[in-house]
Amino acid sequence: MAHALHFSISLSPPPPPFLSKRLSSKPYACSAGSPISSVHSVSPVSENRLPLSKAPAPVVLQPTTVDSGVMHLDVAMEVELRENGPRSSRRTKLVCTIGPATCGLDELEALAAGGMNVARLNMCHGTREWHRTVIERVRWLNQVKGFSVSIMMDTEGSEVHMGDLGGLTSAKAEDGDIWTFSVRAFNSHRPECTISVNYDGFAEDVKVGDELLVDGGMVRFEVIDKIGPDVKCRCTDSGLLLPRANLTFWRNGSLVQARNAMLPTISSKDWLDIDFGIAEGVDFIAVSFVKSAEVIKQLKSYIAGRSCESDVAVIAKIESFGSLKNLKEIIQASDGAMVARGDLGAQIPLEEVPSIQEKIIRLCRQLNKPVIVASQLLKSMIEYPTPTRAEVADVSEAVKQQADGLMLSGESAMGQYPEKALAVLRSVSLRIERWWREEKHNDNMELPDIACTSLESVSEEICHAATKMANKLEADALFVYTKTGHMASLLSRCRPDCPVFAFTPSPSSQRRLNLHWGLIPFCLSFTNDMESNLDRSFSLLKARGMIKSGDLIISVSDMLQSVQVVNVP
Numbered sequence: 349m350a351h352a353l354h355f356s357i358s359l360s361p362p363p364p365p366f367l368s369k370r371l372s373s374k375p376y377a378c379s380a381g382s383p384i385s386s387v388h389s390v391s392p393v394s395e396n397r398l399p400l401s402k403a404p405a406p407v408v409l410q411p412t413t414v415d416s417g418v419m420h421l422d423v424a425m426e427v428e429l430r431e432n433g434p435r436s437s438r439r440t441k442l443v444c445t446i447g448p449a450t451c452g453l454d455e456l457e458a459l460a461a462g463g464m465n466v467a468r469l470n471m472c473h474g475t476r477e478w479h480r481t482v483i484e485r486v487r488w489l490n491q492v493k494g495f496s497v498s499i500m501m502d503t504e505g506s507e508v509h510m511g512d513l514g515g516l517t518s519a520k521a522e523d524g525d526i527w528t529f530s531v532r533a534f535n536s537h538r539p540e541c542t543i544s545v546n547y548d549g550f551a552e553d554v555k556v557g558d559e560l561l562v563d564g565g566m567v568r569f570e571v572i573d574k575i576g577p578d579v580k581c582r583c584t585d586s587g588l589l590l591p592r593a594n595l596t597f598w599r600n601g602s603l604v605q606a607r608n609a610m611l612p613t614i615s616s617k618d619w620l621d622i623d624f625g626i627a628e629g630v631d632f633i634a635v636s637f638v639k640s641a642e643v644i645k646q647l648k649s650y651i652a653g654r655s656c657e658s659d660v661a662v663i664a665k666i667e668s669f670g671s672l673k674n675l676k677e678i679i680q681a682s683d684g685a686m687v688a689r690g691d692l693g694a695q696i697p698l699e700e701v702p703s704i705q706e707k708i709i710r711l712c713r714q715l716n717k718p719v720i721v722a723s724q725l726l727k728s729m730i731e732y733p734t735p736t737r738a739e740v741a742d743v744s745e746a747v748k749q750q751a752d753g754l755m756l757s758g759e760s761a762m763g764q765y766p767e768k769a770l771a772v773l774r775s776v777s778l779r780i781e782r783w784w785r786e787e788k789h790n791d792n793m794e795l796p797d798i799a800c801t802s803l804e805s806v807s808e809e810i811c812h813a814a815t816k817m818a819n820k821l822e823a824d825a826l827f828v829y830t831k832t833g834h835m836a837s838l839l840s841r842c843r844p845d846c847p848v849f850a851f852t853p854s855p856s857s858q859r860r861l862n863l864h865w866g867l868i869p870f871c872l873s874f875t876n877d878m879e880s881n882l883d884r885s886f887s888l889l890k891a892r893g894m895i896k897s898g899d900l901i902i903s904v905s906d907m908l909q910s911v912q913v914v915n916v917p
């Protein structure tokens with residue numbers, strides 16, 4: 349049941365069933381969340397972190413069940429709408445990777461209150477039990493605290509990576525140090541300067557003289573000797589080794605495709621994780637190292653056969669050489685894409701990443717698929733409370749390119765300042781979006797027809813026309829009443845100057861729409877009578893201070909092929 353929120357009466361929420369669980373993900377310990385009171389205050393300052401220099405005012409959310417089930421909107425978006433007004437609300441969506449720094453209930457709530465639209469779980473790390481507890485916590489926050497945070501599961505894939513560091517959060521490799529990379533497993537005792545590798549063929553595939561890159565070049569080694577399962581390497585570029593960091597090796601300046609590159613994109617472990625994700629009802633499954641459209645089609649039909657509502661969206665991660673060769677087919681087959689710059693930058697020359705990012709974003713928009721820009725957006729904030737100027741410029745570039753979403757990885761998973769990093773994404777997005785609108789940099793990107801049926805063509809034309817009218821008339825918001833969410837995505841694709849209030853009867857459609865640029869998704873049941881739908885929405889939204897009398901609304905729906913222009917009474 350959806351809980352619509354009002355802010356006057358306080359009610360004690362039921363205690364979360366998982367409160368007693370203590371989540372830990374070796375080598376980190378993490379808080380299991382503190383008891384929740386009815387008036388729960390989300391403080392940006394939490395234990396064992398430095399107080400933030402410019403801490404935002406704590407958000408105090410008092411959920412009640414007034415209007416329960418009538419209309420539901422993420423409570424953080426509601427606060428933002430009320431405070432900034434529709435036209436100044438944030439259009440770019442924010443994805444946070446959850447890890448030891450943010451798996452506690454308080455930390456998750458702080459991220460939700462700070463504008464996290466999607467929580468990402470990287471199946472490369474942690475146990476299924478650990479991930480299940482995080483999912484339960486996010487669900488609890490959604491149900492009891494009125495958020496609408498979606499969940500994205502990200503598969504491990506058959507990449508080569510290091511093992512854990514036996515309890516250490518990191519290890520420093522210095523220039524000239526000799527380290528051993530071994531396919532042996534070290535259960536309790538890991539010898540000094542030794543790292544385990546998850547791929548059995550590792551020692552066979554590398555050659556003396558190869559260059560070994562950790563995490564796309566954060567640390568570099570040269571292979572100097574091979575002794576059975578052990579590969580001896582000399583550090584040539586010092587840096588921090590992080591648990592399970594990805595490994596690539598290069599020969600004469602070219603990436604060596606290890607035999608694991610021939611393994612299926614979705615490993616047996618990934619299929620079990622996918623079963624887990626479907627059973628837990630995650631909203632998105634992001635597939636690592638996609639090489640072809642076939643694997644996406646296969647996964648989509650697997651999901652359709654498994655989950656009765658078949659509403660898990662599949663996101664293709666573009667992070668390998670193979671995916672670039674089949675980019676259009678892959679994106680066409682998927683429900684969205686991720687520019688996974690971490691691994692992408694380890695597979696192609698770094699200087700090619702920016703133009704490829706732009707190309708993928710443009711292609712996704714043309715094909716009407718949401719796209720996320722991921723990795724290293726605010727990397728320095730893992731350790732420092734303020735970003736570098738270059739990082740802010742990188743974030744603003746992605747915002748200018750009108751990517752649907754921006755993603756935090758280590759910054760939110762294991763960094764010292766997750767909430768601050770999220771606040772930076774939020775404020776840079778708001779500022780750059782406003783600037784882009786004021787400067788009328790509104791691109792006139794050619795949007796090709798994507799409709800397959802004549803009815804879909806009509807919807808597409810209606811969305812183009814409605815956007816044009818909304819821009820010209822400087823409307824306060826576009827409204828769309830949509831059963832499947834498709835028409836809302838078509839409006840988002842037009843990147844209108846005003847936000848799009850997307851009303852959909854299903855909570856799962858609402859959570860899927862969370863990822864689309866400029867959409868404010870509401871869960872609301874509606875009828876075929878547009879007149880009464882509008883009346884009802886107006887009175888609900890006005891009562892909650894999200895719109896006001898006189899606001900200009902342009903409304904479309906996927907039941908009635910028309911555009912309505914209305915002033916809020």
Ligand SMILES: Nc1ncnc2c1ncn2[C@@H]1O[C@H](COP(=O)(O)OP(=O)(O)O)[C@@H](O)[C@H]1O
Pocket residue numbers: 373445446447448470472473474590591592593594690757758759761762
């Ligand atoms: N579930 C988790 N448990 C423990 N650590 C995690 C988890 N998720 C992420 N991390 C940490 O955050 C870092 C950044 O996350 P991410 O970018 O998703 O992974 P990776 O660096 O392996 O690609 C990881 O290297 C890892 O140290």
Ligand SMILES: C=C(OP(=O)(O)O)C(=O)O
Pocket residue numbers: 470472502594636667687688689690691692722723757
């Ligand atoms: C997001 C990425 O994938 P992962 O963190 O799973 O390696 C990436 O490589 O940029």
Ligand SMILES: [K+]
Pocket residue numbers: 470471472502503504505636
């Ligand atoms: K992954």
Ligand SMILES: [Mg+2]
Pocket residue numbers: 636667688690691692
């Ligand atoms: Mg990756």
